[in-house]
Amino acid sequence: MSFHRLLSVALLLAIGCSLKPPASETLSSLPTSVPAPADNPTRPEAVELGRALFWDPILSGNRDVACATCHHPSFGYTDGLAVSVGVGGRGVGSARAAGPGARVARNSMSVLGAAFNGLTVDGAALPEAAPMFWDHRTASLEAQALGPIKNELEMRGNAFREDEILDELVARLSGIPEYVARFRAAFGAEGVTATTLAKAIAAFERTLVPSPTSFDRYMAGDDGAMTASQIRGMHGFIAQGCARCHSGPMLSDFKLHRLPVRESGAPDLGDGTGQFRTPSLRMITLTAPYMHNGTVTTLDGTIDFYHNLEVTSPLLEGDVEPPLGGGDDLRAFYEALSDGTFDRTIPERVPSGLPPGGT
C-alpha cells in the first residue's frame, strides 16, 4: 500500500464518511454496447451508407448543406457556432458564422453519443423513444433525421415545399446508381425510401460513440484513470447539486428545465415555454459555444453562469453554486468526460459527386 493510500484509509477511518448522494444524483459509466431498434440493427452496409448520406449535400434542397455542415468532427460533431447557419451558408466554423445563410436560432447539439439519449439513472429509454432536440419534440434517431431535411432554414430552403422534399430526395437518390446499389445492399428489396434514408443515417449515428473516457475507465475500476483534481471536481459537482440535473451515464436527466439563460438576438423557434433539456456534459470541452442559443461562449463561462445566476422567478431553475475555488477542478473534471476518441473520418467523395459536407 502506498503512503498516500494508507493515509487516505486512515483519514477515512477517522471519520468514515464519503458523500452519499441520492440515487437520482449519481453518475456512472456508459454501457459499451449501443442500443438499436429491432427493425434497424446496426449493420456495416447501413452504417457506411449512412456515413455517405450524412456527408452528402444532395439531401438539401439547393444541394449546399449536409448534416456534417452542422455536425462536423472538427467541432465534436457540432458546428462550433453560437447558432447554426443553414441554407445559403458557406464553409465551416467561424468563416460560416461571418458569412451569409439562414440562422437557425439554436446551438447545434453534438451527435456524439446521441445514440444513448434517454439513458438516465433509471435505465435506458428504448431507442424508438430516445428524446431528440433541445426541446424533445421528436423521439428516435430515425425520426430525428428527417427533421433537418424538411426544415426550411437548415436544409430544405424554399425551392421545395415541406411535403415535397422527401419525394424529391428519393427521386434524386434513385437516379444515382451507386446509391441504388448501396441501399439495396443495406435494406434489400425496400430500396430507396424516406424510411430507409432515415434508417441508414441513424445506423451511422449509432457508431458515433466515443471510446471510454477517463471518467468511464475510473468508474470501471481503473484507479489511475482520473487525477486527484478531476476527482475533487467531480465531488464538488455532485456536492453542489449540479448532478440534480446532470446525472447518470450521460450527465443528463433528459428532462426539460427552464434556466435563466440570457436571450440571444434571435427569438427561439420553439413553443415559447423556454424549457430545454439538460444537455449531456460528455465531450463538453469540444462543443463550445454552450446553451440552447449559444450565449455562453466558453467553458469558464458555463461555471460563471451558475455562479452569477439569479433565480428571480419560481418558474426558473438552476439555483446552484459551482464549488467555490473549484474552477480548475471542475475544468479538470470536464476533461475527464471529454477525452474519448471517436470517428473523425471526412470522406473524400460522396456518391453524388458533390463536395462532401457541402459548400
Added chain:
Amino acid sequence: MLRSPEVTVRAGAVFPMFLIYENPGPLAGVTLGWRLAQRLELVARGEAGALFFDGIQRYQAKLGVGVRLMPWPKWPVSPWVQLGVGTTAHAERVGVVLPERTASATDFGAVVTADASLGVRIVQRFEVGLGWDHIVVPWSYYSVYMGNEADPHRGYALAWFGVKL
C-alpha cells in the same frame, strides 16, 4: 534570555471560509507567551483543527508567532489584541459513493496566514478569544480556469476558551 513561558491550552471551533466548506469544526491548541514588557507579550501558537463537509475531511495544523498587547494587564477582566503570522498545513480527503465505486482523492498542502485576534483574560487564568486567519499565500492558484468566480483565498475564523496551566 527569555524566561520560561506561560502556557495556555485552548479548545474551541474553527469556522472555514474558503473552498466549499460551510460547517465549523473542532479546534485544539496551545499558546506560549513570553513577557517582553509589562503590556507586551511574544506569543507562539500551535493548533490543530478538523473540518468536515459533504464527504470532505480536512485536518489542518498551524504553527505561528505574534505579539500580544494587553493595555490593562492587572484588571480582572483584561482585554488583549494579538497580531501574527504562521503556516497552516493540511491533509484533505474527498470521497463520493457512486453506484459503481467510491471515488476518492487525498491532497496535502500548506498555506501562509496572517492572523489577528482579540479576547479577554479573566482573573489572570482563563481566556476567551476570537481570531481571523487570513490566507495570504494559498496552496494553489487557478491555472486553467480564468472566469470570475471568487478566488478561494480567504481564511478561517477561530473561537476558543483557554486555561493557563
